Amino acid sequence: MHRIARLQAAAGVSAAAALLLPAAAWAQDAAPAAAAAPTPPNTGDTAWMLASAALVLLMTPGLALFYGGMARSKNILNLLMQSFVAMAVITLVWVIAGYSIAFAPGNPFFGNASYMGLGGVGQGTFKLNGVEMTIPHQVFMVYQMMFAIITPALISGAIAERMKFGAYVVFITIWSLVVYAPLAHMVWGEGGYLVGLGALDFAGGTVVHISSGISALVLAIMLGKRRLGATEDVRPHNLPMTLIGTGMLWFGWFGFNAGSAGASGGLAGSAFVVTQIAAATAALVWILIEWVTIKKPTALGFATGAVAGLVAITPASGFVSPISAIAIGVGVSCVSYAAIKMKSRLGYDDTLDVFGVHCMGGIWGALATGLFADKAVNSVVATNGLLIGGGDATLLGKQVVGVLIALAMGAIGTLVIAGIIKAVSGIRASAEDEEVGLDVSQHGEEGYHGGASDTAIRTGFAMAMAEHDGAAAAAPSKVASSTI
Amino acid sequence: MHRIARLQAAAGVSAAAALLLPAAAWAQDAAPAAAAAPTPPNTGDTAWMLASAALVLLMTPGLALFYGGMARSKNILNLLMQSFVAMAVITLVWVIAGYSIAFAPGNPFFGNASYMGLGGVGQGTFKLNGVEMTIPHQVFMVYQMMFAIITPALISGAIAERMKFGAYVVFITIWSLVVYAPLAHMVWGEGGYLVGLGALDFAGGTVVHISSGISALVLAIMLGKRRLGATEDVRPHNLPMTLIGTGMLWFGWFGFNAGSAGASGGLAGSAFVVTQIAAATAALVWILIEWVTIKKPTALGFATGAVAGLVAITPASGFVSPISAIAIGVGVSCVSYAAIKMKSRLGYDDTLDVFGVHCMGGIWGALATGLFADKAVNSVVATNGLLIGGGDATLLGKQVVGVLIALAMGAIGTLVIAGIIKAVSGIRASAEDEEVGLDVSQHGEEGYHGGASDTAIRTGFAMAMAEHDGAAAAAPSKVASSTI
Amino acid sequence: MHRIARLQAAAGVSAAAALLLPAAAWAQDAAPAAAAAPTPPNTGDTAWMLASAALVLLMTPGLALFYGGMARSKNILNLLMQSFVAMAVITLVWVIAGYSIAFAPGNPFFGNASYMGLGGVGQGTFKLNGVEMTIPHQVFMVYQMMFAIITPALISGAIAERMKFGAYVVFITIWSLVVYAPLAHMVWGEGGYLVGLGALDFAGGTVVHISSGISALVLAIMLGKRRLGATEDVRPHNLPMTLIGTGMLWFGWFGFNAGSAGASGGLAGSAFVVTQIAAATAALVWILIEWVTIKKPTALGFATGAVAGLVAITPASGFVSPISAIAIGVGVSCVSYAAIKMKSRLGYDDTLDVFGVHCMGGIWGALATGLFADKAVNSVVATNGLLIGGGDATLLGKQVVGVLIALAMGAIGTLVIAGIIKAVSGIRASAEDEEVGLDVSQHGEEGYHGGASDTAIRTGFAMAMAEHDGAAAAAPSKVASSTI
């Protein structure tokens, strides 16, 4: 990604190439101020990164809707909460320790404690991998926080409709610290192992999608299948909700990918463009596959394809050309569609196909980066990808290493964490809780009400009482409107 | 619009005026770097245009919800898909040829092939109509792409609940190439005919709204009415969904209009302000008309008025003052409300009133630009509009030409394209498909499920099997939770 | 807030401190242009403020959904409209007089008429409290407009399900002029009373939340309780809608708080970070309280806690450190949770707990600013808050004054305005209108339709006729598809 770009620029890419980078651009238009001790952030770069951070935050509610629409109505709130709670829990995890583990200096595998509690993470600009960034350190930290939030939430789709809420919260908390943060350090962090190796991941194909996708599969298998009747109907309860979520994800993903440039400018623009193209292509190819195989282009297929395309372009978004983006989009729909078909053979219950879409899509995207990376797009690309003029397999090899590390960390980490929680407190909702639905059993609520016959008696302290008083003081059966 | 502003500035507007333009502003604060061969993009201008492109993309899902809420539930997915599919199809159309036809140099009516496949559309800044833009060429391209996406989607509201999905996809693909792209070229493109003429369209009143609105009317008539029982109930199935969509459209429209300045700064701010004012005024006037005529200010009326106001201010947004924006807002609600009333007399079935809102609203906006355009707002205005001090009818005349060209291209283009598709494959869903609903008949899905009595038997390969295995391996009627 | 920061910088804060402020930063990188008469706006600062204005606008639809989901389905449209109509009405109020009262020079309590109709509010930069702002005056005006819009809409939650729509519209119009605008002037306006006093309110804890929260309580009491049967079921009709709204509010709030820096840069970043932290902490604490007390972490509790956290951090967001943000988040959930519990004792009917969340949360936030304000975060802080090293109670005392003024203006203003409207036209819907629901009685619509048995006969002029003709011309019972 861009930060790496700078690292390598620092590490000796020709100055000419460097001229194309915002870092350099900024060096110019801020020239007069250069002397002044605390370099003020570039207002344009900061404006884009603030907007990007907000966009990525919005992806988590978007994901909640994308998943929620596919659930059955008795589990809608639980599925939404599995995403929303990550916005609360992971924020604190990141502030207290996650950011430090991921981005503080340290060893190639995790950072030291220097940034814990955001110590030394201030309003001024900062250096990463030896490069002078043009945005406030806090802005970079919060932008990265949004990535840390959505990643574990992605897992929830695979274990939907059967996991204890408490166990889920504990799981993502630990997972974020022992799987996500170290992986982020290796890929993007100060002196990270894969940074050094030269594996490329612009916006998180390995860190975000492969790690969550493989963890989702492992956790789904550990949890076991949902208890379903032989002919039980598990069709999505609200596909328009899934499409709204898809729209919000697509919108937010521009912050996710174009924001990963770490600055406004040409590279951000290029990432924005290929993101749009890959999502569009994958969505179209997915419904075309359906049109041919089942004669119907489905809305759920469109949504799935669009997300798969966004996943696949993520690691490549800062390194490939628009034409390559089309190839990546075509590829991911074929890969993920096939993966979902396979599920039936393997017979595990990945409720909403997180493995097929995120893990397989992420792997394809990471490898595709090795195929299509192009110096002309980003000077950080040392040697062009295998299929680009003058390219060879060097990068592809490094990408494979990155993929394997992400798979290993996700799988092992999940096995250990979930194994321990299972032993200690159990991770699976009881048969009865699952049957009545997780909304009532885990949260004491139902998603929808208001049928005239949908009735209950209020007994609790708050609202209840208030109206009860009223009722008491009322004419035979109606509350008199007592006004001042 | 702003680009035109620069064109004419170049074409000899006083340097003093030019000083007010970001182009000039940038010229200043980048002064030291001016010499350096590839001018780096202005980070602030680029940040705003990246955000604007994302905002305009979001308008398409917003439109889907705005329309979808008004449909009957048996057609909800089809209506959503008619918008979403444009995000996929038109993206590719634009990359392959649309952008080149619209913005490449060529003749006054369409561009040449130089930008096809985005050839020569790079990360650096570029010139348009002789003016040095301050943002990357790719950012401008993708920003314009979002306009190309939403325009054909607007048409879907008029032909809702009865068109074959396949025919719709083919229609918008061709329409985008032969109607939208050439029209965009004439109005905004390199040496476009209306650019030369001096007709003004800041953000697309003619290109986007008139062209789609008239096409919608023609296509609705060609399709014929929906097959409805004498007393069939066609009330909106979900008005809250329509209001969510309205909120998303309003939000995204700031990118649509203020982004059309092509840069951050005073002009973008001015466009932002008048957009807000016109939308607010039109929404208020619409419900006031209802309050007087039918005694009820409706939510659908508010939503319709707001969108009408946004449509009307679109062409004028870079040229008029806040006070003029109020007049434009008042005018459009009267015009569109009347147009919708007329529909009953004319007896065509424009399902969701695309003609009344977009075509009539767009025409009013284009003409209003000729009435209220003001030099003080934008130096590009050669002579003030008819109702502005020192103004005359010159501009109004040019606006009329623009309107007529848009109407002609939309009507003729649609007649020909739809005529051919109709002859070849048919465009209308069968009576039975229409009766069961387009969701099931076109997409093999239903929007909502989950009533306990809403049941079906799974027979397909994927999810089905998975659970079936489970069921098979299960205790009498429940799946045993098989865990590792 | 930032503007105040500059005021005081001008008022003699050490130049060293000033160096940290964008104002200063801009002074530098725009140095060469400094001479040129009309300083062009800083493109980066303007880009962020344009984005922020759009984000804050989106909060109003977000609020509509947050509230709407909690209502019963027969009142959903009315609740949505109470928010949406503010987008229309307050926009005009603000343009015509509100902005001038709030921000024009004048006396410490309200501004003069100089900005009425936006006179003198142009595309160029401007001065506020003696400080040169770096964004166009119109952008600042429209950004502030969005605050003026959402504030009265907040009130609607307390009086839901029983107020006449007409009376509501009149109420918020007058309230905005006589309560909101003067209060905004005192807190942020040119020479405002609280600006002079040195009370701090970065993004509107007093102006927005305390004023609306207390007004909500007073209006709810004046209206009286809803007429509810002794055992009537008032559970939320659609909690997923409430969660979507929560997500939109959280997203928009970044514009609300970080945008209040008035510029891009380090301070905006700091405000962004503490906003995220406080919201996350409060949401988590709220569900933990529930987990302990009622054994269930609810989705509605999460949403309520998140909003409470956003409310509490609002006044403090530009002055406190991330660690203080955690404390503020913990505090607000305890305060608001307790306030809602108390409601039953007091027995008023604040339908959706606006008082408990916004008024109590705002008060806590304003006082917390006096406890945690930190020079190191913002040089405007003259003396650190009580709990920060070297701090004392000076600021806390000033904060108390601010809180009392906001409470007094809100309560008295509401009593008077609502009292008059009540006397003149009545404010409460009739028992029958309340029983059938405000959607049908106030707006002549229902939110949801489409059950096959949900039927009505069309008799009106528009759509109706159109189809009727069709039906007439039709085969026995179906409309023949008449095509060209």
Place this chain on the structure above:
Amino acid sequence: MIKIEALIRPQRFDEVKAALDAAGATGMTVTEVRGAGKQKGRPEFYRGGEYTVTLLSKIKIEVVVADAAAERIVEVIIGAARTGEVGDGKIFLTLLSDVIRIRTGEKGELAI
């Protein structure tokens, strides 16, 4: 008094209701139900999982009439509901032992 319970296609509901109004049926009660019979549903697809809908939407109309009127009303319903295709539905007749109008307390045929 007789309760006529008709299960019909939702698409025919408008016609049936209009016909009943024309025939002077003083009132009716309508319920959305799902039915299984000879008629089969259309296939649906979700993530490649294929579903065959086994219960189809139907409308249940209950009309209570005086014994004398029953036959005529049944004819009216059949006339408006029939398409001749599988899925047209059924009509069930039940004898009621009494009918009461809540508002007035009237009983028997008076209450219909």
Place this chain on the structure above:
Amino acid sequence: MIKIEALIRPQRFDEVKAALDAAGATGMTVTEVRGAGKQKGRPEFYRGGEYTVTLLSKIKIEVVVADAAAERIVEVIIGAARTGEVGDGKIFLTLLSDVIRIRTGEKGELAI
């Protein structure tokens, strides 16, 4: 055994249910229905199209009781459901030939 089928206003449902509980009705089944009768609906407006709602929301309550208890339960329902306005609804009585409790297989009055 007798099945008491009451069609009432949704707004009176809470009272009727409370009254039935008080009267010791062991159970009931509730269905949301739409009804046509003497009562007319309020007008609605969509894009200027005016709609007159012809079917109004009603609640159908079915209570099965022993023959002896029928009269009393009917009185209870009328007492709680009546407003005196058009639209109060109706009560239909049907004789059942048998009742079975699924859990225990008990039959007849025992199963009620």
Place this chain on the structure above:
Amino acid sequence: MIKIEALIRPQRFDEVKAALDAAGATGMTVTEVRGAGKQKGRPEFYRGGEYTVTLLSKIKIEVVVADAAAERIVEVIIGAARTGEVGDGKIFLTLLSDVIRIRTGEKGELAI
């Protein structure tokens, strides 16, 4: 002909339907209802207000059969619907005076 009206747990619906199909029931009509009986609901919480759900979701299955088949079908339903827990539901039997198939006009047992 006899109308068998069974009120069962939604969770058992799939099994009951499958059993009826197996038993060769030619058709059925299904309605979502809410029921009160011995079974109590789970508590719910909204802003600290506690709710006890008093009506639970149930499925009403109506199957019309020839008198001869009634007993067998009742057994089939009980077999598939019983869990032995409170809330299993009830079955009501009613004699129909006639049945008509709309499509063909057939009457009586022919129409079933």
